[in-house]
Amino acid sequence: MATELIRIPGSDFQTEEMILNLGPQHPSTHGVLRVVLKIDGEVITAAQPDVGYLHRGTEKLAENRTYPQMLVISDRWDYLSAMSNNLIWCLAVEKLLQIEVPLRGDYLRVIMVELNRIASHLVFFGTYGIDIGAYTPFLHAFREREKILDLFEEVSGARMTYNYIRIGGVMADLPEDWIGKCRSFLEWIKPRFVEYDILLTENPIFKDRTQNIGIISKEDAISYAITGPNLRGCGISFDLRKDEPYCHYQDFKFDVPTGKQGDCWDRYWVRIQEMKESVKIVEQALDHLPTGVPNAKVPRIIRPPVGESYAQLEAPRGVLGIYCLSAGEDKPYRVHVRAPSFINLTILQKILVGMKLADVVAILGSIDIVLGEVDR
Amino acid sequence: MNNSEVYAVLRTQLPGLSEIPPPPMPVAMPAHEAKPYRDPYLYVQAVPHEWIETAKIIKNDPRLAFDFLIMLTAADYVLPMGNVQPRFDVIYHFYSFQHKHKLFVKVSLPRDNPLIPSVISLWPAADWQEREVYDMFGINFEGHPNCTRILMWDGFPGWPLRKDFVHVPDRYDD
Amino acid sequence: MIFPVLTQSQKRSIGVLALMGLIGGGTAMAIGELGMRLTQIWEFLLPILQKLPIPEMASQIAGMVIECSLLIGFISVSVMFMVWWERKVSAHMQSRLGPMTTGGWHGWAQTIADGIKLILKEDIIPESANSWVHRLAPVLVFVPAFICYAVLPFGSNLIAVNLDIGVLFIFAISGLSVLGIVMAGWGSGNKYSMLGGLRAAAQSVSYEIPRVLSIVPILLFVGSLKLTDIANYQSGMWFGFIPRWFIFYPVIGQIAFIIFLISSVAETNRTPFDIAEAESELVAGFHTEYSGMKFSLFFLAEYAYVFLSSGLTTALFLGGGSGPLLPTWVWFLLKSFGIVFLFLWFRWTFPRMRVDRLMEFTWKFLMPWSFVNILIAGAVVLALGV
Numbered sequence: 001m002a003t004e005l006i007r008i009p010g011s012d013f014q015t016e017e018m019i020l021n022l023g024p025q026h027p028s029t030h031g032v033l034r035v036v037l038k039i040d041g042e043v044i045t046a047a048q049p050d051v052g053y054l055h056r057g058t059e060k061l062a063e064n065r066t067y068p069q070m071l072v073i074s075d076r077w078d079y080l081s082a083m084s085n086n087l088i089w090c091l092a093v094e095k096l097l098q099i100e101v102p103l104r105g106d107y108l109r110v111i112m113v114e115l116n117r118i119a120s121h122l123v124f125f126g127t128y129g130i131d132i133g134a135y136t137p138f139l140h141a142f143r144e145r146e147k148i149l150d151l152f153e154e155v156s157g158a159r160m161t162y163n164y165i166r167i168g169g170v171m172a173d174l175p176e177d178w179i180g181k182c183r184s185f186l187e188w189i190k191p192r193f194v195e196y197d198i199l200l201t202e203n204p205i206f207k208d209r210t211q212n213i214g215i216i217s218k219e220d221a222i223s224y225a226i227t228g229p230n231l232r233g234c235g236i237s238f239d240l241r242k243d244e245p246y247c248h249y250q251d252f253k254f255d256v257p258t259g260k261q262g263d264c265w266d267r268y269w270v271r272i273q274e275m276k277e278s279v280k281i282v283e284q285a286l287d288h289l290p291t292g293v294p295n296a297k298v299p300r301i302i303r304p305p306v307g308e309s310y311a312q313l314e315a316p317r318g319v320l321g322i323y324c325l326s327a328g329e330d331k332p333y334r335v336h337v338r339a340p341s342f343i344n345l346t347i348l349q350k351i352l353v354g355m356k357l358a359d360v361v362a363i364l365g366s367i368d369i370v371l372g373e374v375d376r
Numbered sequence: 377m378n379n380s381e382v383y384a385v386l387r388t389q390l391p392g393l394s395e396i397p398p399p400p401m402p403v404a405m406p407a408h409e410a411k412p413y414r415d416p417y418l419y420v421q422a423v424p425h426e427w428i429e430t431a432k433i434i435k436n437d438p439r440l441a442f443d444f445l446i447m448l449t450a451a452d453y454v455l456p457m458g459n460v461q462p463r464f465d466v467i468y469h470f471y472s473f474q475h476k477h478k479l480f481v482k483v484s485l486p487r488d489n490p491l492i493p494s495v496i497s498l499w500p501a502a503d504w505q506e507r508e509v510y511d512m513f514g515i516n517f518e519g520h521p522n523c524t525r526i527l528m529w530d531g532f533p534g535w536p537l538r539k540d541f542v543h544v545p546d547r548y549d550d
Numbered sequence: 551m552i553f554p555v556l557t558q559s560q561k562r563s564i565g566v567l568a569l570m571g572l573i574g575g576g577t578a579m580a581i582g583e584l585g586m587r588l589t590q591i592w593e594f595l596l597p598i599l600q601k602l603p604i605p606e607m608a609s610q611i612a613g614m615v616i617e618c619s620l621l622i623g624f625i626s627v628s629v630m631f632m633v634w635w636e637r638k639v640s641a642h643m644q645s646r647l648g649p650m651t652t653g654g655w656h657g658w659a660q661t662i663a664d665g666i667k668l669i670l671k672e673d674i675i676p677e678s679a680n681s682w683v684h685r686l687a688p689v690l691v692f693v694p695a696f697i698c699y700a701v702l703p704f705g706s707n708l709i710a711v712n713l714d715i716g717v718l719f720i721f722a723i724s725g726l727s728v729l730g731i732v733m734a735g736w737g738s739g740n741k742y743s744m745l746g747g748l749r750a751a752a753q754s755v756s757y758e759i760p761r762v763l764s765i766v767p768i769l770l771f772v773g774s775l776k777l778t779d780i781a782n783y784q785s786g787m788w789f790g791f792i793p794r795w796f797i798f799y800p801v802i803g804q805i806a807f808i809i810f811l812i813s814s815v816a817e818t819n820r821t822p823f824d825i826a827e828a829e830s831e832l833v834a835g836f837h838t839e840y841s842g843m844k845f846s847l848f849f850l851a852e853y854a855y856v857f858l859s860s861g862l863t864t865a866l867f868l869g870g871g872s873g874p875l876l877p878t879w880v881w882f883l884l885k886s887f888g889i890v891f892l893f894l895w896f897r898w899t900f901p902r903m904r905v906d907r908l909m910e911f912t913w914k915f916l917m918p919w920s921f922v923n924i925l926i927a928g929a930v931v932l933a934l935g936v
Contacts (some may be wrong), residue, residue, distance in 0.1 A: 059512070135640075224500050269501070334452070
């Protein structure tokens with residue numbers, strides 16, 4: 001971008017806009033994102049995010065991988081909530097195969113995905129605190145996350161790339177005492193949410209830093225296809241778990257928290273409330289966990305018939321979708337990932353304009369992107 | 377509104393539009409394999425040279441009101457797949473918050489010099505998704521203010537997601 | 551208030567801390583006894599020394615050198631302790647452990663190890679920097695802190711130089727550090743350091759005003775700028791159990807204490823006012839281009855200022871040395887480190903304030919309230935005829 005000379009009316013004093021590069025490496029822990037800012041003094045006049053540093057070519061890789069092999073790759077899109085990625089791939093393939101997962105499998109999937117939602121929002125909570133300058137909530141959030149990751153390690157063997165949700169169900173049924181541990185974790189985390197509210201959510205300095213900045217209006221949210229907590233922070237109550245239920249989500253009672261104004265504080269608040277709702281969902285799923293086999297009968301070599309499917313679910317970051325074209329072989333013909341962070345990031349170009357330089361990090365953090373998903 | 381009503385509204389205003397039939401059953405198929413699958417949404421085929429008018433009607437007609445562009449992608453049919461000819465398909469997926477109905481629109485482009493008008497003025501969400509399609513397939517979007525590579529580096533030779541893409545060994549290969 | 555359930559190890563830690571407190575108190579009393587013995591030894595030696603043919607000037611200079619070395623020794627040890635303590639306190643607040651291995655017990659030698667490491671580092675002066683300004687800046691930031699320690703009343707009769715203008719001296723000299731910050735920012739030759747340095751300077755200068763003004767009610771009561779006078783004014787008790795500390799003066803004392811505390815936190819560039827030094831988002835702090843010993847001087851200066859502000863708060867508001875049983879210097883240190891703990895607590899609890907909100911806060915809130923406080927105090931002084 002070329003800089004322009006700005007004439008300040010009423011004086012023959014010329015100032016030039018400065019181009020500031022918020023480079024691929026910066027202390028806000030969001031990954032390799034580059035934002036090129038044009039600033040005039042303290043106010044931003046233009047912003048252009050530059051992505052692609054983490055592009056690994058999953059859509060091209062998909063054309064040479066069998067359907068179960070793609071599960072391994074799917075973990076790495078939004079690596080903070082890998083269960084959701086696994087689930088969406090399985091939903092897309094199960095649609096093509098037209099098989100139905102038994103109820104127990106669905107409930108196990110819901111438990112894992114909701115626990116992962118809590119873990120992912122805890123990372124958001126911690127890193128957003130650091131962006132604003134509060135260093136302590138980060139460590140408290142990660143202490144909670146360790147417990148969730150311990151649960152996941154018992155169930156799937158891994159802490160980040162779970163590969164637990166498989167085509168037709170899940171990898172294996174729960175270990176013996178997992179439900180007890182999960183319940184004790186849920187009891188442990190409920191008072192922590194009260195602590196977080198006192199520490200950060202109601203903190204006047206935090207509110208001062210995050211309210212009334214980065215406001216996304218409802219029209220902008222819809223036309224820029226913003227989804228997830230960003231959309232709900234604007235006041236539009238659209239949650240795929242309620243509006244287009246998948247995996248038997250209609251069996252669970254939970255609320256969809258919605259913000260009022262669309263500023264950074266509302267988006268933050270929506271995520272904190274979502275964590276509490278996820279705890280409710282996991283409790284209900286554990287209470288009503290049906291018995292039986294969690295997996296459906298799936299052929300050894302997965303060769304879906306010719307066709308196309310589009311599946312979407314409510315990932316912690318937004319609406320995650322997969323559009324899969326099958327040509328009747330054991331490898332997909334075309335896979336496209338509708339990544340929520342990629343599409344949510346476009347609105348940064350609009351909402352940063354007119355903001356002060358000190359607010360950039362707060363606004364960027366509140367959109368909650370994961371570069372693995374942005375670049376795929 | 378269900379699929380046939382939406383199709384009726386579209387068809388009356390755009391005679392060039394046609395509905396895409398679901399994929400046919402292959403002739404010789406074992407009985408135990410499932411029949412071809414397609415989602416129960418409405419799939420229409422639009423014409424490239426009247427794409428902008430089509431898009432405007434899709435967005436602005438109050439009975440349709442598709443204000444949310446969920447997904448924009450493309451597919452490259454090089455090897456004959458079923459009974460399709462080599463071509464590019466740009467695939468749009470719309471949703472309406474008002475009426476809660478969905479729509480898939482496919483626009484077919486020739487493989488040499490593919491050109492399609494950009495819908496960024498109607499749905500700003502198309503901004504980066506069109507850039508990604510350009511980056512991966514080489515489809516040019518007219519009217520896009522910044523149609524440059526987004527995921528690959530500037531100056532990358534070739535269009536990666538095309539089926540006939542051959543990787544030119546560069547300095548990142550051992 | 552969240553009172554978590556205490557685990558076994560937490561109960562053990564509290565027990566250990568209580569035991570340490572008791573042992574420390576006992577040792578302090580023992581040292582008080584020792585101090586009396588040392589004074590007796592000194593009184594015995596003094597006539598002998600006076601008979602020796604040493605010129606007056608030499609003994610005066612020797613006295614000054616001894617005082618300075620005691621002060622430098624105290625500052626170094628207390629800064630080392632404070633750095634270790636900050637790491638431990640922040641770690642326990644964040645549910646982790648902090649330094650554990652260096653030196654054995656809970657990593658007490660961590661700061662010494664860090665200090666040695668910093669001394670061994672290469673000293674880099676950027677190409678585009680003005681090397682003399684770059685070199686002098688840390689000195690100009692650290693030396694005023696050290697000078698101000700000369701007038702802190704560490705206890706009764708334990709003050710290096712009992713100036714008549716004690717309080718004014720501290721505020722005047724500590725203001726010189728702003729010059730050092732600007733020099734550090736400009737002398738680094740880096741656009742962003744300069745911006746950071748200017749912001750830090752603006753913040754320091756703005757917060758000096760409520761800091762000074764909040765002291766005025768105390769001066770109205772005491773009538774003197776000498777810190778020992780102010781400390782002695784606060785000895786004794788009301789009704790037998792409320793100490794006569796300024797912080798307990800209804801309304802006036804509390805407002806003054808809060809304004810002084812907040813301004814001190816801002817003066818020392820600590821969170822929530824640490825835009826200058828934190829890994830602040832875009833603009834790097836004014837001490838980015840410093841490495842090795844010069845960086846450690848900045849670091850040392852910051853903790854020296856923290857203790858200085860805490861010591862000043864103690865002397866002005868908390869009675870500085872008054873208290874039963876233990877010797878006065880022990881009370882002074884206890885109270886000062888209590889305020890230091892407050893500083894540490896603030897840093898690890900609050901997020902950072904934005905620059906413009908920070909400035910608004912001082913000019914539109916702290917300063918008017920300190921004026922109001924002066925009015926109330928003046929009215930009270932007139933009414934009571936004190």
